[in-house]
Every structure is written in C-alpha cells, then in structure tokens.
Amino acid sequence: MLKIPQSAYAALRQHGEETYPSECCGVLLGHFDGSGSKTVLGVARCGNTRADSPHNRYNIDPKELIRIQREGRERGEDILGFYHSHPDHPAQWSTTDLAEAHWFGCSYVITSVEKGKAVLTNSFELAGTDESDKKFLDEETEVV
Numbered sequence: 001m002l003k004i005p006q007s008a009y010a011a012l013r014q015h016g017e018e019t020y021p022s023e024c025c026g027v028l029l030g031h032f033d034g035s036g037s038k039t040v041l042g043v044a045r046c047g048n049t050r051a052d053s054p055h056n057r058y059n060i061d062p063k064e065l066i067r068i069q070r071e072g073r074e075r076g077e078d079i080l081g082f083y084h085s086h087p088d089h090p091a092q093w094s095t096t097d098l099a100e101a102h103w104f105g106c107s108y109v110i111t112s113v114e115k116g117k118a119v120l121t122n123s124f125e126l127a128g129t130d131e132s133d134k135k136f137l138d139e140e141t142e143v144v
C-alpha cells in the first residue's frame, strides 16, 4: 500500500504533463510504515538524463539521487521509490523498467500521459531478493 497525499499525487502527474512527449522522472520521499505500507510526504523532481531516447526511457543522475537522499535524511525522510511517465503508453511497467529497477521493496509509480494529459497512475513494488528473482507486484495506491 502506497499512501500519497493529494498534493504529491497531483505534482507527479503534472510533471508528466509538463515534460510530454518526453518521460518525466522523480523520487518519492517519506516513511516506511511498520505494516509494509509506505507513506509519501513529498516528491522530488529529477531531470531525465536520457537525451538519446527521452520519450520512452528515463534515467536519474546518480549525483542528483544522492543529493535528494541526503536532503531527505535531513528531514527524516527515506527514499520510498520512484515515479516516471509513459507518454502515449499504458501505466504498466515495461521489461526495461524491470531491468533498470534495483531498489527492492520500493515503489515504482507510472503515469500514462495521453496527448499531454495525465490519465492513469499505477504503483508497482519491486519484490524479490536479487536480480535473478526480482519482479514487480501491483501495489494499491491510496490518495490521502
């Protein structure tokens, strides 16, 4: 279960509309709850470094990610996951998304943006223990 405040939910969807027809990407920050659910407190926008294929790939600069992680820790927040958009494609993970996902237990939020408008937003949790058995599980999203 991913609990996300309306403001953060709107912000990540709007980000996808702004970068259309390129993919947007960013980080979800907040708390891991004891029950296995996560509570998002905010989102951090990232630049998409995939200049070669920005309409269907995304990449977050590791230096930017480390800065976001450090600033989050200063507020007592952890990285809960990542979000990106799928311009004119469904809000479902791709084989590339799975291959490039490495944060086990984290959420991967995908928003489909059709003709510049954010449509569906889905979340998937990266399950498994290593690269050989990792998989995405559908994760319920609650906008609070």
Ligand SMILES: [Zn+2]
Pocket: 084, 085, 086, 093, 094, 097, 110
């Ligand atoms: Zn994707």
